[in-house]
Amino acid sequence: MIKKHAVLSLLQGCRSLRQLKQLHGFMVVAALANDVIPMSKLVDFLSHPEMGDFSYAQSILQHINFRTTYLYNSIIRGISLSDEPEAALTMYRDMQRLGLSPDNFTFPFVLKAIDKIRHPTFGCCVHARVAKTGYEADVYVCTTLIHMYISCGEIGSARTLFEHAANRNVVTWTTMIAGYVESGRGSEAINLFRDMEVAGMQPNEITVVHALVACGQCRDLETGIWIHDRLLQWDIDPIGSNVVLATALLNMYAQCGSLKTARVLFDRMPQKNEVSWNAMIGVYNQFGQFDEVLRLFENMRTLEFKPDNVTWLSVLGASANKGAMILGQGIHAYLEKTNGCRHITVSTSLMDMYSKTGDAQSALKIFHCMKGRDLLVWTSMIIGLAKHGHGREAVNLFKDMQHDGAAPDHITFIGVLTACSHAGMVEEGQEYFNSMGNIYGIKPTMKHYGCMVDLFSRAGQLAEAERLVKSMPIQPSIMIWGSILTGCEIHGKVDIAERIGRQIIELNHQCSGVFVLLSNIYAGAGRWQGVEQTRKLMWQKGLKKVRGSSSTECRIFHLHNFTAALT
Template sequence: MLRIAKFSSFRCWRRFLLVLPSAMGQESSAQQLWLQFFADPSQWWDHRFDKNNPRYPDFKHKETQEALWIDGRSTPPWVNKVLSAMRPGTIQRNVASWTLGIKRCVKEGQNRKALELFQDMQREGVSPDKFAFIAVLKACANLAALEKGKQVHNQVMQSQCESDIFVGSCLVDMYAKCGSIEDAWLVFSSMPTRTVVSWSIMIMAYAKCGQGQKALDLFQEMQQEQMPPDNATFVGVLTACTSIGALEQGRHIHALLIGLDADIFVGNCLVDMYAKCGSIEDACRVFKNMATHTIVTWNAMINGYVKCGLGMKAVEVFRQMKKEDLEPDSVTYMGILNACASALAIEDGKLVHAEIVHRKRCFDLPVANSLIDMYGKCGSIEDAWKVFTKMPHRSVVSWNSMIAACVKCGNGKKAVELFQQMRKEKVEPDNFTFVAVINACASILALIEGRQVHEQVIRSGFSSDIIIGSCLIDMYAKCGSIDDAYDVFKSMPVRNVVSWSTMISGYVKCGHGQKAIKLFQQMQQELVKPDGVTYVAMISACADIGALEEGKRVHAEVTRSGLELDVFVGSSLVDMYAKCGSIKNARTVFGNISRRNVVSWNSMLTGYALHGLGKEALLLFEEMCESGAEVDGSTLACLLSACSHAGLVDQGYYCFESMVPLYGIMATVEHHSCMVDLLGRSGCLNEAEDVINSMCCKPDVSVWMALLSACRINGDVQMAERAAEQILELDPENSSAFVLLSNIYAASRKWDSSTNLQQTRRKQKTRRKQHVIKQPGCSWIEVNNQVHTFVVNDKEHPCIQEIRDELRRLFMAMKSMGYVPNTHLVLHDVEEEVKEISLLYHSEKLAIVFGLISTPPGSPIQVLKNLRICADCHTATKFISKIVGRSIILRDANRFHHFKKGACSCRDYW
């Protein structure tokens, strides 16, 4: 049936109905009637496409507005035949019909089809109107199709639709979602008129692209123009506050929300903003005042508690949510698994895992990845592996999570193997993969594998990634290849505070304190602002080389930056001052730390131990216990060391015996080693050996080395031989044991035994050719911000002749005062005169004399030595301090010696 109607120009219906004859005999008259109306089909619009209202005509004349309906069920076959025979486009679709089709595709998520329809429309000669542009711009935004969006923008300008406020808003939205915030701003700023919608879109654009402050500035400008915000505006502004952690500004925005905070979207944004800005109390308050809670609201609360480090609170919220019969989604499960991971609540995590399996979400890739991460952080590598192996599909995130889990659980070797397997399965690594596997190589000191990973980083195009570069620096430094670390550092196109700090820390770890200081100075010249990690590394560098003046300058910078009260920075300063000989400054800094943890207490105890202040260490330990601070194994090791250096045998023995009953801490090898050292130094060698024999765990090299050192002090050759035998059995290539025993023989004038030991040692070939190399003794001193290093019988220093002359003058003065060189310490069978000369040019004597001739009279001298000071140098330094009337501070491998007026703080006990 065909129905035809005609509309007047005044839009009043003057309707007539014509029923076409259906009988075959009248077919010719029907065809004539059809041709009467379709004499020129190009003058009709075709509305059959995307028609959703049966009252709307199928065809409509472009000029006369005559309308025609076709009833598909009773339309004569010849009508369909005529229509199908027409060339496509003969009866055209108008712009409204095309736009309707584009809109429908966008609504159904078929954005690419929408773009194709837009192109077809233009090919058929139909010019888009503003509604078509709005629809296609939405499709471009959804696809983040920037280039296509720019092409549409050009057409918008040609059609002069750009001034339309709705088209302009859609252009802003399209550019923002495509990541071109500059183009979005250009469109927005050129709009002649702006509505609340356009303002809201631009504010949200800034918020989502990480420019939260610009979003807040724009909101302020909007208020100045007296444009009333709506819910969408506040959602964008709150999102901006969340992105930059602007809690106070968020509270100000909240105060403007009177009457609008009942909106569920605004409420969810408020909860999320407060939670992510660290004010979980405000988030709870908003949450409780909300009339309804969606899954988004609950997820915001769970993730907020996780961000604030309150994992168990997040678990409680999850349980409360389930009581309200609200089904969790993937975001919920990922949030609660993160909560279990942060709280190390593996049992709760397993319950969540069971629920995930029950709800058949275990094959949800992000959820499965979160399960691996949770088990890895909780230390259950087996459970993480089970999840990983059961995954039907694995993304690069899955591999990253499993590799990171292995690293976290201390199985770096497995992590490297997983990375290799990942490459075999053709899974392309991303930057997170490389970070994880580089950390794995660092944890197991796998330098060769680390270099191979570095090569893959370069091939994959990640060599300019600043995080990967910092990890490579750290890996090479930990593996002892500091030159490779510096090569990576130099090649980085951009360096941030992390990369600078990592390189400085690498130098410190490899014993290059002076290079660390120079690099820090270069960092400041390049105007890179140090952070707490940088300062900790720098302070450690100063401590290692005894650079007190440089350490004081760093301390001044720390104070100006407001980091002095940071417990880690403060603890490092305590350690630095103690190791640089200024125990008074160490105590002052310690007193300024408002919130001390076990690290800060242990740093101060170690400082007292280094300076032989055992009684002060015991008093500090009492203060520590009274404050309620945690006592750990390191604390007791520090205390035992302090007692050892001060000869407080009874107090040390009481501390050792009290470890389990008073503190619940089992004695480790380290504690036994300290106890052996304590007893051995005091001459109780038999008791020290009894401690070793009564150990519940097997003694290691460090314990026997403590006994061997004590044997050297006390000259007990037989026990030294027993100790050395045990050491060489545990570590046949231990050069220190061989050297110590050889020295003990020589000091006892057992030249034959010393010679035989050396000959026997040379014949040993347990590995390929090994040569025992005694660590060369060296001493260094800081003068005028420069560290000067000396070795025994040094001939390289520029001032060596002047030093030797002054040293010989002091030698004659000391002899006149009763100084007798301790030639027993010369471990070679040579003439006495040769022995005296050998003792005269020890590295610590050279460093002390250089300090005397290079610093103002009366100023203290501070020297560091990498080995234990010998008895002759100890005696000679006492005489020197009396002759020159200056304080001399010397730090050796064991402790500090403060020489003043011919006496030493150690009271000749070290």
């Protein structure tokens, strides 16, 4: 008996796998290898997801005279939390073949393993076993079942189970609400949150976070304000109590268009973390307030918060849209030193930044260094080259993409058709346009037709451009007619421009640029009467010529010093 107590004490203080194996040897010598309690403690240690050894635990299970549900639960629990959750399902089958009945501890571990591998068929089998053994009434098992169905994409089955659940606690309600949010069904999440209130169930902070995310998805500011008020009624300070809750609240206001309120909440937060900084920076980036993105980024660095990949994506996006190449280059140098460029999303954003700021060679250099290029990477590079006059290089890259086995989508074709237009590659453009439907099954949109009309118009094939417009299965936009007018101006085709002008006038479109273009065409041909008529028509429609504007790189933060600090 003393030996047994000593072993249990040693097992309690065991801190390494090596020590455990020594204890196991001692247990074998001391004839304790078939004692239930010490062997259960031994298997518990071996089933730890970080320090344990599942193979060793399974081997012990095969060589002992007794096997209990507790022992199987320990191993199944550890494996379900590991990188090989499939093995937990094998153990679940084995224990039943031995005649051992799973209990209310077994099912949640098995269902968590199914969550990871997304196996709804196996999940249904486990559910049937749960119902047969009566554990469906167990609130923990039922909640885990609901989560399993949500993870497997069976949101309808999850809701049915939720509605018929005999016992529901705040975790059950939160699981179902979170499931709707994760499925992009924010309105249903909001309705369920309101039902929770009616049912008298007090939500916790996690529930509220998901409900606020749902409000942001639906742009439901009214409900978001109501939830904010309810928090105050529950004596919960959403700004001072929990940084996660505060971040969700400011995100909700921002997503619903109340950017000023979001910023007020952000400034009031006594504690901020990288997530809250990223949330505010990302919101400004989303709303196109790129100067504010860069200001917040500087403040974040000043307060010694470490930027992560999410931060870099927003800041690089702002740099690209501001044309702030110096800042982008500084970030690039920093990422090179910290191995941040290993992440494909960051590399793609860097590539996009160089493309938008006109440095195609630097963008290509990053592109060629990237491994595991996906469709987004190929498309971004093709569009970047096309927009900056490197049409043939963009088309060649598209060919490389096809050889690489990547299937283009509708956005890729916008890029390659734009490239053909800028490079005057009419035949290639027609070939790629026809391949959209014939080879890839992609139905051309207004933008694709616009690219083809622009291609024909630039090349002087205005009759072909007009024929294509008239054959379109959708109503052509004013921009498409404008492309033909641009071609008329380039090639001096006044007669076609006059005919197109009449059609635009019939559309009664309030676009001053088209009328100005038509006026310029008349002026170029010396048709001053046509110029006068066009300007008179603009006056009758109340249209004014839009003044031109220009922008320069904004050095808000003394970028030379700022980027030097980064690197």
